[in-house]
Amino acid sequence: MENLMATLKAQIVEQLNLQEVKPEDIGDDMPLFKDGLGLDSIDALELIVLLQQHYRIRIANPEKGPEIFHSVRTIADFITAHQQQNN
Amino acid sequence: MSGNDVWVLGGGVICGIGNNVPECIASFRQMKPGMTTMQYLSSTHRDSFPVVEVKADNATLAARAGLPAHISRTALLSAVAAKEAWNSAQLGNIREYRVGLVSANTVGGMDKTEDFFAEYLQDNQSGRLRNVVNHECGSITELVADTLGIRHHVSTISTACSSSANAIMYGARLLKNNLVDVVIAGGTDALTRFTLNGFNTLMILDQQACRPFDDTRTGLNLGEGAGYIVMVSDAIAKKMEIHPWCKLTGYANANDAYHQTASSPDGIGNYLAMQQAMEMAGITPADMSYINLHGTGTLNNDLSEGTAIQRLFGNAVPPVSSTKSFTGHTLGASGGIEAVFAALAVKEGYLYPNAQFSHQMKELTFSPVTTFSEGNVINNVMSNSFGFGGNCSSLVFSKDVNT
Amino acid sequence: MDSTGLNITGSVVIRNNRIYRNNVVIWETPEDQPLPDFLRAAYDHFSGQYPKFHKMDHLSKLGWLAAEVLLQHRPFTGYAPEQVGLILANRSASLDTDLRYFDSIKEFPSPALFVYTLANIVMGEISIRHGFKGENAFFTSDAYDEQLLMDYTKQLLAEGAVSAVLCGWIEVMGSGYEVILHQIEK
Numbered sequence: 001m002e003n004l005m006a007t008l009k010a011q012i013v014e015q016l017n018l019q020e021v022k023p024e025d026i027g028d029d030m031p032l033f034k035d036g037l038g039l040d041s042i043d044a045l046e047l048i049v050l051l052q053q054h055y056r057i058r059i060a061n062p063e064k065g066p067e068i069f070h071s072v073r074t075i076a077d078f079i080t081a082h083q084q085q086n087n
Numbered sequence: 088m089s090g091n092d093v094w095v096l097g098g099g100v101i102c103g104i105g106n107n108v109p110e111c112i113a114s115f116r117q118m119k120p121g122m123t124t125m126q127y128l129s130s131t132h133r134d135s136f137p138v139v140e141v142k143a144d145n146a147t148l149a150a151r152a153g154l155p156a157h158i159s160r161t162a163l164l165s166a167v168a169a170k171e172a173w174n175s176a177q178l179g180n181i182r183e184y185r186v187g188l189v190s191a192n193t194v195g196g197m198d199k200t201e202d203f204f205a206e207y208l209q210d211n212q213s214g215r216l217r218n219v220v221n222h223e224c225g226s227i228t229e230l231v232a233d234t235l236g237i238r239h240h241v242s243t244i245s246t247a248c249s250s251s252a253n254a255i256m257y258g259a260r261l262l263k264n265n266l267v268d269v270v271i272a273g274g275t276d277a278l279t280r281f282t283l284n285g286f287n288t289l290m291i292l293d294q295q296a297c298r299p300f301d302d303t304r305t306g307l308n309l310g311e312g313a314g315y316i317v318m319v320s321d322a323i324a325k326k327m328e329i330h331p332w333c334k335l336t337g338y339a340n341a342n343d344a345y346h347q348t349a350s351s352p353d354g355i356g357n358y359l360a361m362q363q364a365m366e367m368a369g370i371t372p373a374d375m376s377y378i379n380l381h382g383t384g385t386l387n388n389d390l391s392e393g394t395a396i397q398r399l400f401g402n403a404v405p406p407v408s409s410t411k412s413f414t415g416h417t418l419g420a421s422g423g424i425e426a427v428f429a430a431l432a433v434k435e436g437y438l439y440p441n442a443q444f445s446h447q448m449k450e451l452t453f454s455p456v457t458t459f460s461e462g463n464v465i466n467n468v469m470s471n472s473f474g475f476g477g478n479c480s481s482l483v484f485s486k487d488v489n490t
Numbered sequence: 491m492d493s494t495g496l497n498i499t500g501s502v503v504i505r506n507n508r509i510y511r512n513n514v515v516i517w518e519t520p521e522d523q524p525l526p527d528f529l530r531a532a533y534d535h536f537s538g539q540y541p542k543f544h545k546m547d548h549l550s551k552l553g554w555l556a557a558e559v560l561l562q563h564r565p566f567t568g569y570a571p572e573q574v575g576l577i578l579a580n581r582s583a584s585l586d587t588d589l590r591y592f593d594s595i596k597e598f599p600s601p602a603l604f605v606y607t608l609a610n611i612v613m614g615e616i617s618i619r620h621g622f623k624g625e626n627a628f629f630t631s632d633a634y635d636e637q638l639l640m641d642y643t644k645q646l647l648a649e650g651a652v653s654a655v656l657c658g659w660i661e662v663m664g665s666g667y668e669v670i671l672h673q674i675e676k
Binding site for chain 2: 040041045062
């Protein structure tokens with residue numbers, strides 16, 4: 001879980017072109033949108049692309065975005081749950 | 088504003104519900120929206136997303152446009168609608184006037200570029216270069232100006248979905264400054280894989296027919312087409328016998344300054360555009376007879392636009408509808424197509440229906456008109472066009488009080 | 491007032507990796523520095539503090555930078571947000587980004603690139619940065635027609651649509667770019 005979160009942070013910085021943020025600056029439970037990391041609706045779509053590209057997980061319904069993408073931990077939980085489901 | 092009026096003498100439209108204005112009106116009358124499975128566009132998303140294509144192939148359009156069939160569909164659609172507009176204005180020979188063509192588009196010759204790209208990606212020595220020479224937006228307008236015989240002023244505006252409305256504003260200013268006698272203004276856009284894939288990545292395409300201003304809406308349908316109005320200034324109008332449809336009495340553009348693509352929750356840009364256009368027209372909310380909504384059918388647009396309308400009109404919202412529920416969202420052409428519908432509403436007393444409406448939006452106190460009617464008393468109509476980049480425009484068309 | 495009859499209160503030109511303000515070079519990097527590196531260096535030099543910059547396409551970055559260079563020096567003060575307009579033009583519209591987006595389609599189409607495939611997004615970015623809510627127009631034409639843009643600006647000021655304007659040319663296609671931006675006040 002810790003490893004997955006560290007990998008995710010690096011992938012988020014890369015995918016969203018957050019040039020002034022270091023992966024370790026992102027807290028596990030820090031809100032990614034609005035007051036936290038300040039991501040917007042286009043970033044949310046890029047996160048959907050990230051999950052598809054790196055984890056082969058498709059999110060067809062963007063409405064679920066806010067729930068899944070609340071923080072690095074919630075994304076990691078979602079990925080883990082998805083992978084267990086498929087095993 | 089007397090002495091500085093801008094008269095609308097005619098208009099032309101080609102879109103997914105008709106190859107000309109009478110065919111479009113017939114589709115409204117018969118409640119026949121134009122969404123279908125794509126026939127002319129080739130895409131892997133064929134079975135996922137309905138589109139609103141113009142029901143004609145390029146060869147047919149080219150014959151009507153008087154242009155070669157190998158050029159971009161964006162130019163073919165433009166020439167067809169611009170010719171209908173010119174003819175409906177009954178001004179005779181175009182060479183007898185100083186005429187301006189102000190035509191907007193957002194995709195340029197992208198359809199042909201896509202054909203080129205397929206071959207080019209396989210082998211960078213292949214692909215026909217004539218497919219890319221008219222890629223850029225301005226070159227589409229030049230092609231159409233040449234075929235219409237327009238030499239005095241040719242301009243292209245590209246401001247996303249508000250492009251055509253801004254072209255009409257710009258055209259009105261050319262007239263007010265006596266730079267030309269007549270202006271043909273509006274816009275054109277053809278469907279392309281580029282736009283379809285792009286809107287798909289934004290996840291705002293509806294897999295069913297779009298439902299503007301409905302609580303269950305989930306996105307837009309892309310359409311294609313072109314629409315133009317023909318305008319003259321007061322000074323020119325006095326010199327000749329004209330048969331005007333109405334006047335363009337107000338226009339305004341504002342920037343929402345919120346996000347590249349999303350509208351602000353309070354619709355501040357929408358509000359400013361509508362409010363300033365009405366102020367210019369010298370009318371109050373109570374004078375408004377009908378609003379042709381931007382009404383794309385996305386969650387975000389309809390909520391912002393509705394919120395701004397409620398703020399401006401309070402409890403007295405006039406009849407409203409989104410004709411995109413018939414034509415789909417034709418992007419750079421939408422403001423031109425809808426300007427023709429709006430101007431015609433003033434002339435004929437039409438109220439256009441909003442198709443696919445059945446559930447009242449929770450956040451709003453008003454709902455759109457759902458049936459076609461004519462012979463209504465229509466004094467002032469507003470046409471809204473709100474685009475990416477926060478670019479928001481509203482036009483007001485009014486009945487001439489003396490006619 | 492100058493010969494245009496407009497009150498031009500500032501001008502910026504960016505070409506060949508040199509930034510001129512009011513005809514004086516105020517900052518430069520080697521001419522052979524690639525555009526992305528030049529843009530990043532300019533961002534760092536002229537403030538930073540706007541992380542969204544890194545997400546923009548080249549057209550928006552150039553527009554953002556030019557506006558920054560002008561407005562840090564002489565802010566628009568005393569104008570309501572809806573009284574500040576933008577009138578821009580270029581040759582290639584958003585083609586530079588269109589092609590990058592085309593390229594991304596081969597793997598996963600990028601939403602973040604797609605939103606920049608319209609020429610006028612640069613006006614949106616400048617408006618968001620500075621809170622401008624006035625009239626915006628973006629022209630595409632083969633060559634920079636300064637007269638047209640100046641006349642249009644004059645008309646906007648005369649009819650009271652706006653009281654202050656940023657107007658000019660922001661062109662980028664591949665490694666080639668040119669920016670000419672004027673600050674005009676009533």
